[in-house]
Amino acid sequence: MSDDYRKVVQEIVAKFGKDRKRLMDIARAVHAKTGHISEEIVGAIADALGCHRVEVRDMTSFYAFFSREPKGATTIRLCNAVVERMKGMDAVANAFEETLGIRFGETTPDGLISLEYTPCIGMSDQAPAALVNGKVLTNIRPEDVKSIVDAVRSGKLHDGGIVSVKSVESNLQQAGPVIFAPFERGAGIRKALSMSPEDVINEMNKARVRGRGGAGFPLAMKWSFCRKAEGEAHYVVCNGDEGEPGTFKDRVILTECPDLMFEGMTIAGYAVGAKQGFFYLRGEYEYLLPYLEQVLAKRRRMGLLGENVCGAEGFDFDIRIQMGAGAYICGEESALIESLEGKRGAPRDRPPFPVQKGYLDRPTSVNNVETLCCAARIMEHGAEWFSSMGTKDSTGTKLLSISGDCQAPGVYEVEYGITVEKVLEMVGATDAQAVQIGGPSGQCIAPKDFGRSICFEDLPTGGSTIIFGKDRDLLACMESFLEFFVEESCGWCAPCRAGTTFLKMQFEKLLQGRGTREDLKKLEETANTVKFMSRCGLGQTAPNPVLTTLRNFPALYEARIQPDDFIPAFDLKEALKEACSITGQKPHDVEV
């Protein structure tokens, strides 16, 4: 290895105080300089940190944004999520391949540009979209590709070099009273500080506010468990790793009102007794980082963060932003904590739960971005105001990220209890054959269920809402979801690691029209094995695209299965071609 690399690594490691916990930041910084993290660089990082190289390799090999081999100076990551495919990603992908003369997964001979696919980057309402060295390009048309490539080649990508391509629009379609109403900085914190931490938690209890990430755990209970748990220190973590395909509500919050979220984090810190908060931001949203840092700096200047927040003697609280590096599983709270500690994002066994043993094995409350915004608002306006909206078990409003076949995709703030029908009307979707509620890990519902309500009692959701028009090949869309889970499985447990791949293979066989009734039965069996045997939420929900369409769209499957008793999984002649071409042997006559 050139000594240059070693020097770069040493400087970066020193900058982060030789702190093993900051390995994510160290790896990101090193990768930004060197473009890859080879085995030698792994060794250099380990030496500088004084830890074993296996720890560094284990971590860096896990995240999609770290490459082990040198890549092009610029990597164009085209998003291949399902909505992107619906909105013409294939034509854009072809245009990139033709313009650059390379395939996806390859680098141009001059070492300038690499092409990669990436799962949902939170731009489904502006698809097709791509990430280019941290910059987000949206609504890309095939005819834009040449100007994108020219801008990359001339180094003008980041200073208005491409005029024809749009950058991210906030795309807030409908503001509601909780998240997107006007807001005065510090109002919630001052109110909270006038009460005891227990009373703050009690106010959340009265508001009956539940976690907005999808699981719906009562916020007051989480804070209360965390506050009561013993530990050297307590921590607050805001989960800004929204990776569910089709979700982008946090992007809009972070663009429109990040202050509200930071306010909620500060209130959480006061409630659980934490001095330190972490905001974990998904790597795909790096473009938001400078703005968020500005917001934090302003809050510090205003006395809303730091020592004696709002003049409250003894309440010190600050927030550090932790960037991720492209891993869906880090949206799972214990995986997120692992990542925050500078490790691979593999979920932990639970119990103990993060509220008991979280970051550094200390009590930690991990909350969704939207939930913390609600908390700030509840402080400001009171529990009664909040719980007057929504339904009995789902109070307040919910942000829906709407994408797919409709006239006005974007983020909508709606009251809990709204029917799917109403949502479709609101966004201008007239011919939906199906709606994916809660993203791939949620459920795919048919028109017979459009009268049902979005709330924890009926259709719970983290917000991702993908609409499939009548002409879509719904099962092909489900296949793309299955592929997503294959890619994103952390690999820890066999039912998920192997099971998601088996599911995809069996599903493909059906889709290719080579499946029998027996195959259909086996597909369902595999789906249930993965669902019930997997270790964390990823595997437990990964078969949902299959299970919910089997339940709600049985006719689509019936139409694809063959009357045969058995059809082999492969074709013998095809399977022999490779060997024959290598050795020159001639296929034997196989009887039977």
Added chain:
Amino acid sequence: MAKPLVATAPFTGCFGCHMSLLDIDERILDLVELVEFDKSPINDIKTFTRPVDVGLLEGGISNDENYEQLKLFRKHCKILISVGQCAITGGVPACRNTVPLKECLEEAYLNGPTVVDGGVLPNDPDIPILLDKVYPCHEVVKIDYFLPGCPPSADTLWAALTALLTGKDVGLPYELIKYD
């Protein structure tokens, strides 16, 4: 009544499952009382001559001969059992599935450390032709039962066979299919 007929097949495996069958020790005398062996490497009978009741399959399917033999087993056996990991998943031989076939062959016959004087890729017309991958048996024909294990223990094989041949439920107790 004639004794039930059993046939066994060694596909791409290590013969460990066959060894495990022999591991039933003196119970093999009981087994012989219970069944008669047809085509099997144990008795070296090479062709099917009559309909067989149970076919035990060891190993995955890695070449055209395996494929043809498995099809023959399906044709002649009423019940087929995939025995052991290789038959069920491809097992260790399926490790090659992640490496292109050309690289595998070149490593083994041209570039490997034990190759002397250049080496040559085996291409005699009589030797079986490799498939692009190693496949589990159930991807070629319908399989009726699966006996997991590497290998399934003699007790597992014994319990499964005797249950099947005496018309009892083949459900195996947890101890016989627990492998950690």
